[in-house]
Amino acid sequence: QSALTQPASVSGSPGQSITISCTGTSSDVGGYKYVSWYQHHPGKAPKVMIYEVSNRPSGVSNRFSGSKSGNTASLTISGLQAEDEADYYCASYTSSDTVLFGGGTKLTVL
């Protein structure tokens, strides 16, 4: 099963907004509400930023938001800050009762 498709990299200046896409199929992203997003700083544990497409865990900044349209989910970060620079991964439940991650997107804050 191939990874969900994410752009390899995105960048933005402080204060700007960026969006990271995550494209799958009707057997994963398009078929379920169980899409989540993770922030991963190298050498640290990943952190869930969005779960069930658009829900934000307690403690996660409201600058992070998620959405889905068809087979593509999106993570938007508004008001970019230097500390947002990290790798971001989407993940989805699949029709095979597994979890599938995206290939990851490196966010650079210019």
Add this chain to the structure above:
Amino acid sequence: EVQLVESGGGLVQPGGSLKLSCAASGFTFSASTMHWVRQASGKGLEWIGRIRNKGNNYATTYSAAVKGRFTFSRDDSKNTAYLQMNSLKSEDTAVYYCTRGGDGLDYWGQGALVTVSS
């Protein structure tokens, strides 16, 4: 405070075996589904499977990459999950994370490095 602490990583020869432990605290481990995720150097996160709770008969699911070689287990009396890895290959070299399935994968350990090399 929630903690997941992996242990048991190290260097192992191809074809060898290794068992990782994931000790949990700060949440109701026995009610939780525990997942395992790995990351090879320079690569992305890869889900390798899960073990459900007692109410779900400790059901396990494995990714195609590890099915038949890896085994998940748990000891709820010790709040610990285990990953038994057999017939290890060089491509299994990675940092292995245990993580709880809650609102997304909401709690993560710090990871255990497994290196498969002769």
